[in-house]
Amino acid sequence: MTKADRAEPGKNLSDPRYYINREISWLGFNERVLHEALDPRTPLLERLKFLAIYSSNLDEFFMVRISGVMEQAEAGVHPETPDQLTPTKQLEIMRSHLIEKIKLQHQTFEQELRPALIAHRVFLQNYGDLTEEQQVHLRDYFEKRIFPVLTPLSVDPSHPFPRMSNLSLNLAVRVVDPETGIERFARVKVPSSLPRFVGMPEPLRTYQGEPCVWIGVPLEQVIAENLGYLFPGMTIAGQNLFRITRDADFPVLEDEADDLLIAIEKEISKRRLEGFVCRVEVESTMPDDLKEGLMRELNVNPNRVYDIDGLLNLADLFFFLSIPLPELKDKPWSSVIPPRLKPVLDLDDDDTKSYSEHAPNIFTILRGGDILVHHPYESFSASVQEFVTQAANDPQVLAIKITLYRTSGDSPIVKALIAAAANRKQVVALVELKARFDEANNIEWAKKLEDAGVHVVYGITGLKTHTKTTLVVREEGDEIRRYVHIGTGNYNPKTSKLYTDLSLFSGREDLGADLTDLFNFLTGYSRQKAYRKLLVAPFTLRDRMTALIRREIEHAQTSGQSGGKGKIIAKLNSLVDASMIQLLYEASQAGVEIDLIVRGICCLRPGIPGVSDNIRVISVIGQFLEHSRIFYFYNNGQPEYFIGSADWMTRNLDRRVEAVVPIETPGLIKELQAILDIMLADNRQAWEMDADGTFVQRRPLAGEADRGTHAMLKAYTLKRDSTL
DSSP: OOTGGGOOTTSOTTOGGGBOOHHHHHHHHHHHHHHHHHOTTSOHHHHHHHHHHHHHHHHHHIIIIIHHHHHHHHHTOOOOOTTOOOHHHHHHHHHHHHHHHHHHHHHIIIIIIHHHHHHTTEEEOOGGGSOHHHHHHHHHHIIIIIGGGOOOEEEBTTBOOOOOOTTOEEEEEEEEOTTTOOEEEEEEEOOTTSOSEEEOOGGGOEETTEEOSEEEEEHHHHHHTTGGGTSTTSEEEEEEEEEEEEOOOOOOOGGGOSOHHHHHHHHHHHHHHTSOEEEEEEETTSOHHHHHHHHHHHTOOGGGEEEESSOSOGGGGGGGGGSSOGGGSOOOOOOBOOGGGOOSSOOOTTOHHHHHHHOOOHHHHHTTOOEEEEETTBOSIIIIIHHHHHHHHOTTEEEEEEEESSOOTTOHHHHHHHHHHHTTOEEEEEEOTTSTTOHHHHHHHHHHHHHTTOEEEOOOTTOEEOOEEEEEEEEETTEEEEEEEEESSOSOTTGGGTEEEEEEEEOOHHHHHHHHHHHHHHHSOOOOOOOSSOEEETTTHHHHHHHHHHHHHHHHHTHHHHOOOOEEEEEESOBOOHHHHHHHHHHHHTTOEEEEEESSOBOBOTTOTTTTTTEEEEEEOSSSEEOOEEEEEOGGGSOEEEEESOOBSHHHHHSEEEEEEEEOOHHHHHHHHHHHHHHHTOSSSEEEEOTTSOEEEOOOOTTOOOOOHHHHHHHHHHHHHHHO
């Protein structure tokens, strides 16, 4: 009996049992990140990196997601979610999960990784374990570098409890007046402007008389040991570290804001100091009365307090990647220049200036056909960056239009746009000011672009512009030609080395016409909803994806008559939208084979008898962050492939401007299929999802070689590069 024979189409596919809560699914994703730090196969300094990523991810999760659920619980609101978990129940489950995993995180660092560092002559010490000479150096360092920056704030009838900034690390200090015996509370902020870990200079870089690679102490311990400088004549009765997290998910009512840029600038300043406290991390040694006093002043209940046994804010462990021990890190990857974009000279990809001097004309190459680039295996600077740079300096280019969602602080893309404006080209940049936690950076660049004469647009009221697109208009003889870049990732050269993304470059007229229409919608007054090739949210993307899935259902249902079958592969960051999940359940019931590669949140449950028997879900976690979106539909033996910026989340389908593009060139289709095949065959980095929402990491069988996605794609890229 086939799986299709076991289908039970009468089942209620909206049953809450068939859906996983979004927040709890995200915690599962971050647990997979944490596992990379636990896995002894991961190089030591990379294990510290994953501890840091876990903490950094968790900070944002509290600031945005948990704080939002807290607001719902306090307001007595129960939003309709497919899983039907109440906000109160969600908070209960999340806290239970986090207490266990945070404990595991700190145990791993203190009991395993910290000793492992010592074996490599890297010593993160406690202040009291240093030699007298090293302590003398730190006192001198404190006097000259730290003391001038500190501002102790006392709490008494004339000094109210101080306002504390989001994610600030603080010392709670008990100060006793020896004359009156009165005890006071004071707060000393550990300055984020100084390095978190204070290392010794070379002459003192020793342990028990032997030289070290690095030896130092946390900054807060240097401050704690020198509190007498801050409170002269007083007795220090005790001190403990704590850290607060505030709600940072602010709304901007665009239709009520006269100037969106000014409105967002105001909200950013509020985020740091005014959001309610959603988490307090305290040293586990903090006395109960001090902890209770903090809770009272910060207006938090015990469920928002997390006792930490060890170092607070492990996100700062990123520091240890700077230590010169390459054998304890992943082997560096140098992205290769895409074959068709290679210059005559054989140049290092990192030598961007030399490459630009010898790069072939990208527009001439695109007249010979589309190019697909896979980052970071292939170069961002020699493709995306070069495309915009050449357009900025090409005398035949008349106009450049681009969407900027996130970019780097020293963005060469923005510099190229400024150069294009200086070269008297028409330049339009749609800067998304509402890109969470990048608002300040985007505002800075928006102002610089405007000052340079670039026409800056802030998007459409009520929609975030998330699409990653560039349109170049070029005069070639008697005709005007359009060239496009459509990608899955941001125009950010820094994250392009860490995130896997895809870029399509094309000179096709239909794509150029579609992007022209899309930019007219974004920058002017247009009700354009029909596109030639592009699937555009919030207009056609949901309907087209629905139609493509339903077509696979129809093909599967005719399998007994004509030998047809249904097959879907989707690579996503997140799968949340209930309608899409329900449609995938329908497809599974009809016998469609479905493989989902979902890095983060997945609210679908695979493997439920009669509902999702034919659905498999894997998640790939490793050296690079999987960010590209790829969609495959078998189409009765004539497969269709798409890439784009959109996940299957309600916000991407209905509340964002997104663009998904079909890939139709046979050679490029082969590249996409190779990526999917490698990921689906992964036995090293891939995690398989069970129906209960848990993930189990795949392991090579006895005698079987590792097939980790990132290693396999590096090898694939180098092999293909060498044969072309």
